[in-house]
Amino acid sequence: NAGVTQTPKFRILKIGQSMTLQCTQDMNHNYMYWYRQDPGMGLKLIYYSVGAGITDKGEVPNGYNVSRSTTEDFPLRLLSAAPSQTSVYFCASSYVSGGVYEQFFGPGTRLTVL
């Protein structure tokens, strides 16, 4: 199993450009998440999904959008890139069993907005 995969690994955007960060998991997990990590800070939740067709906002959703058409894929869209969105983005998925859960993380996408 590849686990959680993210593409691209790195990207440089100009202010105002849009892009989609891809995330795929092959573990048949229902829950998926997008986080951003700014330098010296912890991960902050952007959006999450509890299953195909169901998404909800996290702590810092402004400027982003998501969709979940399949169990495997959970793309994150930056609508109009701003320098404040320069960050490392992590996708994660989670199983839930009897109240016990563990999040599995992708390798991250390092995004720079100039």
Add this chain to the structure above:
Amino acid sequence: AQRVTQPEKLLSVFKGAPVELKCNYSYSGSPELFWYVQYSRQRLQLLLRHISRESIKGFTADLNKGETSFHLKKPFAQEEDSAMYYCALGRYYKLSFGAGTTVTVRA
């Protein structure tokens, strides 16, 4: 609102010495607490969770509800323990992370 505080950004210890990473949380309900670790050039991964009350790689963490703490401890640090450690608070299957502590174990 829930919050997780890791007061130490950097922690340097000698091999064989004890290491303790501090984590304090604020949450009004029953907390679910985790420690995640990221080794160099590896993904963030779960180290341990409080409900399991387990020891992983020699690390243990005790939930102290009175002090709202979940400190991570290891009696004898090894060089391979050098990594970034994150404390996280779970609620409804979502996590809130602390800012992390970078641990360096020196020979």
